[in-house]
Structure formats: structure tokens, C-alpha cells
Amino acid sequence: MKAILFDMEGVLIEPFDSRWISLNETLEKFGKRRISKKEYREKYYDPNDKSNLEKIGLGDEAVKYLRERYAMVCCTILLNSIDD
Secondary structure (H helix, E strand, C coil), X not given: CCCCCCCCXXXXXXXXXXXXXXXHHXXXXXXXXXXXXXXXXXXXXXXXXHHHHHHHCCCHHHHHHHHHHHHHHHXXXXXXHHHC
């Protein structure tokens, strides 16, 4: 077996913090200001990455980066929870 795929979002980890962290890492990489959790919850907490980044003026390259970062953040959170 080469890989196992499963849906972690909302099943194994709470997605809010992972998505907020990933968005802020993406904003920083693309020269935009970071946002607070409150602002994220009110304006951007939506699984549609592309529309969220379009609201901020970013395109497909940022969407790709955001999704990569989100996967890494989720994996990190999951691995840290196993160590506990």
C-alpha cells in the first residue's frame, strides 16, 4: 500500500485554527497583512479557498500555496496529538 487517504476536516481535527493559520501564512508569503481570529471568523471562515483569497486580491498561485500549507498544518496538529 502506498497511501491512505481520509477526510480529517472536522473528523480528526477542528478545522478553524488550521484554516486560520494557513491563511495567515499565505497572506504573509504574498505580502498581505495577517488577520485576527475574529476577522477570519467574520469574513473568511468558508471552505471555498479561492473565493476567500479573491476577496483579498490573490489568485490561483496563492490558492495552491494555501492548500499546501493547510495540509501541512493539519498533519502537524494530527502528529502532535498522537504524541500526547
